[in-house]
Amino acid sequence: MTILSTRALNRATLARQHLLARTTAPVEAAVAHLCGLQAQEPHEPFTGLWSRLHAFAPDRLDQALTDRHVVRTHLMRRTVHLVTGDDALAWRARHDTMLRQRVLATYRRELAGIDPDEVAAAGRAVMADQQPRTMSALVQALQDRWPGPPRRALGELLVAALIPMAQLPPRGLWQTKAGVRNLPLATWLGQDPAPLPDDASDPVGQQLVRRYLAAYGPAATADIRAWSGLAGLPAAVKAIRDELITFRDERGRELLDLPDAPRPSPDTPAPVRFLPAFDNAILGYRDRSRIIDDAHLGLSVSGQRAVLVDGRVAATWTVRDRQLNVTPLRPLSPQEREAVAEEAQNLATFLDQGIARVEMTAVPDTVG
Structure with a gap:
């Protein structure tokens, strides 16, 4: 596999x-x-x-x-x-x-x-x-x-x-x-929520699994459960397993995926992105190691807003007193700091809250 x-x-x-x-x-x-x-x-x-x-x-x-x-x-x-x-x-x-x-x-x-x-x-x-x-x-x-x-x-x-x-x-x-x-x-x-079908194969659960994988896959069944809060999806996964392909991650977990879903090269460049509080790109998994380091997991559930650098959570951001503040979680290279500052300025313009400046905190070289 x-x-x-x-x-x-x-x-x-x-x-x-x-x-x-x-x-x-x-x-x-x-x-x-x-x-x-x-x-x-x-x-x-x-x-x-x-x-x-x-x-x-x-x-x-x-x-x-x-x-x-x-x-x-x-x-x-x-x-x-x-x-x-x-x-x-x-x-x-x-x-x-x-x-x-x-x-x-x-x-x-x-x-x-x-x-x-x-x-x-x-x-x-x-x-x-x-x-x-x-x-x-x-x-x-x-x-x-x-x-x-x-x-x-x-x-x-x-x-x-x-x-x-x-x-x-x-x-x-x-x-x-x-x-x-x-x-x-x-x-x-203007209409009632659809009743749950009386079907052992769980067609609504099947739809949830397919839709989740399209937006979050490849992923383990534990990830699907963590995202949805639902424990009872094994029947749905079993019913569509023949449609899916499987991988393993570096920890040995089995991962499910849709055959034609995008899986870009690991070398694909990733632009800086600013995420809001409680973004499901982070919270949508049981194992969040694909996007955030274990040392920073608490940030994802405490409502702090994250900055992705090279695809991973590398800083947090706040808006206070007409200033957008970026606090790196690791040392950023000059090129990374420039890219973060540029996207922060774009975000400040979008937020349109009278933000007068963007400030980025320096991080000592010893921080990892």
């Missing part, structure tokens, strides 16, 4: 994530290809798309959100994602059990004795008037019936698990601050 080096996996990931070369695809098509963008920080997807799309303009994403072509909703890993409306409807039922289990596990003591199905029915009855509500307002409407649980626990059970919800604009629009207002997906998108 062919062994793919870490660098080969890196270049495959960059190619499929549109980080090797920006794509001219429309916003909706790009969001669909990426299987969504993690979006609990509502403005981060704009940077994610700017780094991936040629001549990306923020109003394109705003239009997609207001036209209901893309939607903010809880999905993979019980995290708010920006996904296409079609994917939200097609995938939600496949995630229902995971979403419920994760909320109930998080608030095990607070929700003890609560019947989730009764809570869901009551919540749907309240939302039947088709009026957007905050989580707090929805909980308030049910407080007399369930006065015991903390409002946060009951609210997350309703909004993140029991009732498929969309977070409505202006939340998530460019340079707009707005709280979360929820409306059932069925109301916002």
